[in-house]
Amino acid sequence: MISLHGRYIMQEAFTVALIEPNECIGQAIISELERLQFVKKILIYNRFDVSDNGFLFRGAPVSNAPLDTITDEQIKLLIYCADDNSYPFYRSRVDFNHQWLIDASGGGFDPQMLFFDQMDLDSIKEVKLPHPIAYQYTLILDVFNGLYNLKSANLFTACAVSTGGQVAMNELIMQTKAILNHEEIEYDVFPKQIALNCLPQIYSSSHISNAKLKEIILEQIKFYFSNVNFKIDLTMVQVPVLRGHTMVSHIETEQAISLKTVKEYFMDHASTEIVASPNPAQHCIFKNQIHIGEITHNLQDETSISMVSMADEFGFGIGAPLRALLIRKYQKVMNIN
Structure with a gap:
């Protein structure tokens, strides 16, 4: 009780x-x-x-x-x-x-x-x-829509290999060890080397295509904002990081944005924290917040803003x-x- x-x-x-x-x-x-x-x-x-x-x-x-x-x-x-x-x-x-x-x-x-x-x-x-990436972007976009009314959102995500589950994480570890030991690299989850590399397709533990995964994430975000008329696009790449997606959001709103107000909101909200330089090892694994790094406000266009954020797919995205x-x-x- x-x-x-x-x-x-x-x-x-x-x-x-x-x-x-x-x-x-x-x-x-x-x-x-x-x-x-x-x-x-x-x-x-x-x-x-x-x-x-x-x-x-x-x-x-x-x-x-x-x-x-x-x-x-x-x-x-x-x-x-x-x-x-x-x-x-x-x-x-x-x-x-x-x-x-x-x-x-x-x-x-x-x-x-x-x-x-x-x-x-x-x-x-x-x-x-919802998909963890969709949920994380929804929380961020909801702030700007509530304060200034969304007009457009151009989203970029550097996805950790955790999108492919434990087997994908194990493959990254084994490939990295093989490279350091000058051994032959084996492939199973990824069609090409992921260690010390980036891939233009995202590999999901649900075994769905990159195009389908992108469609699901966008549709889930659009569903949340079903009463809002705004443009949205999403680009994703796979990076050799075990856990923690880095998200870059370029957002345009109908009204002028106050950088001070935005920062105050993110500092006060339980789900977000502003940090100087977010990184996967320190701000993702077993963390249940979105960690926000650089926020850039275009002084020549007061209705646009760019920000970098990072969150763990499991600890926050599911938790x-x-x-x-x-x-x-x-x-x-x-x-x-």
């Missing part, structure tokens, strides 16, 4: 099922679930891998569970973490009479189920989290919307006055 301005938040404790989480996504989700007192237990479901998962929840090992227990009465929430291929299989086994399903893969687009803060969570049983979703869904506010 938590006091909140004279009211109390109460929620019956229950078990959460994590479906096919990889190491990075699983840890990001578990970190968020540990914050919520009404989550008493986590179980891992994986129909292809029954080896020890290595996850800890509040210091205790997380157990694997047999698939035939997935509809247990104690399991109120299921969080799907794998690519789109297995989603129909698990969805068909959910008991929507007492269970709620979250798709955290980030690869789907369905306006009726895509979570943003306007969604009515009382009327649905299934929710899809932040999941946290907002769970708090809104499960914390029932009761007035005891």
